[in-house]
Amino acid sequence: xxxxxxxxxxxxxxxxxxxxxxxxxxxxxxxxxxxxxxxxxxxxxxxxxxxxxxxxxxxxxxxxxxxxxxxxxxxxxxxxxxxxxxxxxxxxxxxxxxxxxxxxxxxxxxxxxxxxxxxxxxxxxxxxxxxxxxxxxxxxxxxxxxxxxxxxxxxxxxxxxxxxxxxxxxxxxxxxxxxxxxxxxxxxxxxxxxxxxxxxxxxxxxxxxxxxxxxxxxxxxxxxxxxxxxxxxxxxxxxxxxxxxxxxxxxxxxxxxxxxxxxxxxxxxxxxxxxxxxxxxxxxxxxxxxxxxxxxxxxxxxxxxxxxxxxxxxxxxxxxxxxxxxxxxxxxxxxxxxxxxxxx
Numbered sequence: 001x002x003x004x005x006x007x008x009x010x011x012x013x014x015x016x017x018x019x020x021x022x023x024x025x026x027x028x029x030x031x032x033x034x035x036x037x038x039x040x041x042x043x044x045x046x047x048x049x050x051x052x053x054x055x056x057x058x059x060x061x062x063x064x065x066x067x068x069x070x071x072x073x074x075x076x077x078x079x080x081x082x083x084x085x086x087x088x089x090x091x092x093x094x095x096x097x098x099x100x101x102x103x104x105x106x107x108x109x110x111x112x113x114x115x116x117x118x119x120x121x122x123x124x125x126x127x128x129x130x131x132x133x134x135x136x137x138x139x140x141x142x143x144x145x146x147x148x149x150x151x152x153x154x155x156x157x158x159x160x161x162x163x164x165x166x167x168x169x170x171x172x173x174x175x176x177x178x179x180x181x182x183x184x185x186x187x188x189x190x191x192x193x194x195x196x197x198x199x200x201x202x203x204x205x206x207x208x209x210x211x212x213x214x215x216x217x218x219x220x221x222x223x224x225x226x227x228x229x230x231x232x233x234x235x236x237x238x239x240x241x242x243x244x245x246x247x248x249x250x251x252x253x254x255x256x257x258x259x260x261x262x263x264x265x266x267x268x269x270x271x272x273x274x275x276x277x278x279x280x281x282x283x284x285x286x287x288x289x290x291x292x293x294x295x296x297x298x299x300x301x302x303x304x305x306x307x308x309x310x311x312x313x314x315x316x317x318x319x320x321x322x323x324x325x326x327x328x329x330x331x332x333x334x335x336x337x338x339x340x341x342x343x344x
Contacts, residue, residue: 002028004075006060006108007082009039011188012123012222014047016079019226021050030054030073032066033082038189042319060104070115077233079121080108083157091277094152101156102163109167109175117174121233122164124179126218126243127154131280134214137249140286141179143241150278161241168239176236178229180244181285184305185222186312190320194306197256198313199320201265211275213253216282220246221300221308231294242294245285248302258303262310 003020007013008031020029031047033039035057047053058065060082082104084097105122112120129141130148147162149155167173188195197207228244236242250258253270260267290296300308313320 001026001076002030002073003077003079004030004032004069004073006032006078006080007039009033009035009041009043009055010081011038011185011192012183012225013081014043014187015185015222016081016226016229017044017047017053019223019230021047021053023230025052028052028054030056030069030075032056032058032060032069034059036084038191040187040189040319040323042322043187060108061099063107063110066107066111067114070111074115075117077119077121078108078112078117079123079229079233080105081123083123083160084153091151094156097152097156098159101153102159105160105163109164109173113167113171113173119233119238120164120167120173120175121229122161122175122177123229124161124177124241125154125157126179126181126245126283126285127151127280128158128161128179129283130154132282132284134216134281137284140284141243141245142286143179143243143289150280165239165241174238176232176238177241178232178244179241179285180225180228181218181220181246181283183220183222183225185309186316187319188222188309190323193252193255194259194309195313195320197259198263198310199324201260201263201269202313202317204265204269206271207256207260207269208271208273209252209256210273210279212272213251213256213270214281215252215279216249216284217252217255218245218284219248219250219255219302219305220244220298221302221305224298224300227299228290228294228296231296232290235294237293242290243285243287244290244296245287246298246300246302247285247287248298248305249282249284250302255306258306259310262307 168175
């Protein structure tokens with residue numbers, strides 16, 4: 001099998017590449033990534049030594065680059081992780097998200113149609129469903145839940161999902177989609193909640209928590225997500241959407257306090273800041289379909305996964321410090337520096 005992984009220098013994509021190289025040593029894995037702010041070539045340093053791995057820098061929205069690569073490689077499977085994915089950044093500049101997440105997806109699928117592939121898989125997000133009320137813990141997102149987006153980011157991902165399904169219906173392109181809850185684990189870019197809190201806590205810096213920290217997310221260890229995608233691309237039904245979740249719901253404040261406890265740091269580092277516009281209250285995935293049809297179940301509970309994640313960040317401080325000392329330092333000040341402090 002010759003597999004194209006777009007966005008493979010990012011968090012989940014890079015973990016998927018390592019997962020696939022280990023599980024399928026005879027597969028050829030090609031990573032295509034533009035190396036924007038969240039793409040980090042250092043993440044793929046170990047993969048570079050594998051003869052069955054190739055890295056290509058490029059833009060999925062560039063039709064010429066994509067078609068040339070497909071002509072050269074003759075891919076069997078395409079897994080599209082490439083996306084602008086940070087909600088705050090989408091509020092700052094929605095246009096970039098539409099270009100990459102929607103138009104880039106179209107370019108990829110057009111290439112898949114021309115050159116013929118066994119499976120195109122779109123990596124989506126549970127954020128396309130909007131949010132759930134905090135006082136209804138009995139409610140969960142299913143694959144039949146209506147699309148109800150809250151940010152330019154989630155709107156762009158939902159748009160891409162609809163486009164993917166239209167290519168299945170109109171052109172019979174063999175597609176699948178996965179919508180996953182929040183991931184965490186190694187190589188998570190330091191702007192996201194868990195790595196941001198780990199890195200700042202290690203430096204005894206204030207930990208900015210939106211609002212009162214009551215927003216709830218369903219957390220999934222990244223390797224469990226990789227195993228779900230593996231099952232979907234090999235055994236999933238064409239034209240179907242699969243929700244992937246861990247049943248590991250935590251409020252943001254609970255997550256932050258768990259990190260502080262594991263690191264032996266005081267809760268006094270927590271600083272509550274003005275909430276962001278349109279902040280979704282609760283995400284919760286019902287993964288019954290993928291469990292029933294493909295036999296997938298998450299293997300890592302949150303308490304175990306957060307310990308493994310913290311351990312990884314402690315052992316790989318050079319990786320995240322290189323990021324924080326670069327562009328991210330100015331971005332942090334832009335996003336959090338001018339926010340009103342609510343309480344300490």
